[in-house]
Amino acid sequence: MSKELVQQQFGANAAAYLTSTVHAKGASLARLVKLVQPQGTWVALDVATGAGHTAAVFAPHVAKVVASDLTPEMLEQVKKLAAEKSLGNMETAIADAEALPFPDQSFDLVTCRIAPHHFPDIAKFLAEVRRVLKPGGTFALVDNVSPDSETTPGFTAAELSAAADGYNAFEKLRDPSHGRALPTAEWLQLMAKAGLKLVHTEHAPKGMDFQSWVKTMNVPADVVPRLAAMLDGASPALAAFLKPTNADGKRGFTLDELIAIARRA
Amino acid sequence: MNEGDENANDEAIESPVSAERIDRRLLELLVCPITKTTLEYDEANQELVSRKARLAFPIRRGVPHLLPGEARHLDDKRQS
Numbered sequence: 354m355s356k357e358l359v360q361q362q363f364g365a366n367a368a369a370y371l372t373s374t375v376h377a378k379g380a381s382l383a384r385l386v387k388l389v390q391p392q393g394t395w396v397a398l399d400v401a402t403g404a405g406h407t408a409a410v411f412a413p414h415v416a417k418v419v420a421s422d423l424t425p426e427m428l429e430q431v432k433k434l435a436a437e438k439s440l441g442n443m444e445t446a447i448a449d450a451e452a453l454p455f456p457d458q459s460f461d462l463v464t465c466r467i468a469p470h471h472f473p474d475i476a477k478f479l480a481e482v483r484r485v486l487k488p489g490g491t492f493a494l495v496d497n498v499s500p501d502s503e504t505t506p507g508f509t510a511a512e513l514s515a516a517a518d519g520y521n522a523f524e525k526l527r528d529p530s531h532g533r534a535l536p537t538a539e540w541l542q543l544m545a546k547a548g549l550k551l552v553h554t555e556h557a558p559k560g561m562d563f564q565s566w567v568k569t570m571n572v573p574a575d576v577v578p579r580l581a582a583m584l585d586g587a588s589p590a591l592a593a594f595l596k597p598t599n600a601d602g603k604r605g606f607t608l609d610e611l612i613a614i615a616r617r618a
Numbered sequence: 619m620n621e622g623d624e625n626a627n628d629e630a631i632e633s634p635v636s637a638e639r640i641d642r643r644l645l646e647l648l649v650c651p652i653t654k655t656t657l658e659y660d661e662a663n664q665e666l667v668s669r670k671a672r673l674a675f676p677i678r679r680g681v682p683h684l685l686p687g688e689a690r691h692l693d694d695k696r697q698s
Contacts (some may be wrong), residue, residue, distance in 0.1 A: 396647075444644040447683040454651040454684035473656060504635055 362530040367426035368402040396459035401468030405431030421448040451477040463465035466495040479547035486617040498593035501536035549615035563604035
């Protein structure tokens with residue numbers, strides 16, 4: 354059900370993701386390459402590649418990148434991007450992040466950027482990541498997280514849990530295919546459980562322009578004021594996390610990206 | 619089952635839309651998403667066949683679609 358929603362949402366808005374500055378030029382993209390230090394012999398997999406920005410940024414550094422996604426229209430954008438940048442070592446496949454069509458121990462690097470908040474079963478996804486990684490292989494994750502004591506200190510667990518629900522509701526209203534952005538602690542727990550040993554984490558705050566955020570997903574006109582009202586009416590914990598601004602009628606807020614690098618034992 | 623050793627270059631020349639064809643190097647990297655066993659490339663039908671799962675996954679515009687929901691059951695008739 355939610356996977357069909359993902360295909361619908363991204364099928365309809367695929368082109369917007371090729372040009373989305375957050376996805377194409379997000380600071381976390383260059384940072385990710387720096388942290389991962391890809392090698393020329395590596396075979397890499399980018400899961401839920403979207404318009405292929407992460408795959409394309411790694412492609413010049415490795416032997417081959419497979420870019421997989423649930424949505425055919427997104428992979429059309431990937432092909433366009435690969436052609437534009439003359440990247441001959443990018444391959445595409447339609448695949449489900451929770452049932453990857455790749456053999457055990459076949460990749461040196463698996464990346465997944467700003468996507469798992471759409472996945473219904475993150476534990477299953479991580480088990481698949483571990484399976485397809487070679488021993489010692491690297492998993493590089495970037496995803497929007499929901500607030501917890503790490504991103505938003507000074508609040509009670511109950512306040513933070515309500516703020517996390519509020520944040521996910523805000524995302525879901527804008528994009529019905531949004532599943533759940535996990536809080537940082539839950540990510541780290543699930544990765545450890547999957548046998549992925551954490552080697553580095555950091556947070557990258559990401560300033561968002563409300564109008565462009567709404568536009569990328571082609572939000573219906575009647576939903577836009579409801580989203581604005583959610584920002585205005587945010588609880589103190591949610592406001593401390595989203596840091597909403599409203600100057601000269603121009604709204605903004607801040608999202609938090611977790612960057613985590615792990616190795617398969 | 620596809621017989622291995624055709625010359626990839628010849629193929630590219632013969633094909634009117636080579637960009638739309640699946641890359642053989644990618645085929646080597648793919649397995650059945652359910653059973654994780656090897657797939658057979660059915661070039662004529664543009665399908666990847668998992669004998670173990672008894673499913674045929676379509677290749678559309680050169681891109682393999684390896685979603686169980688999109689696969690044809692091997693006991694079903696092909697629609698074309």
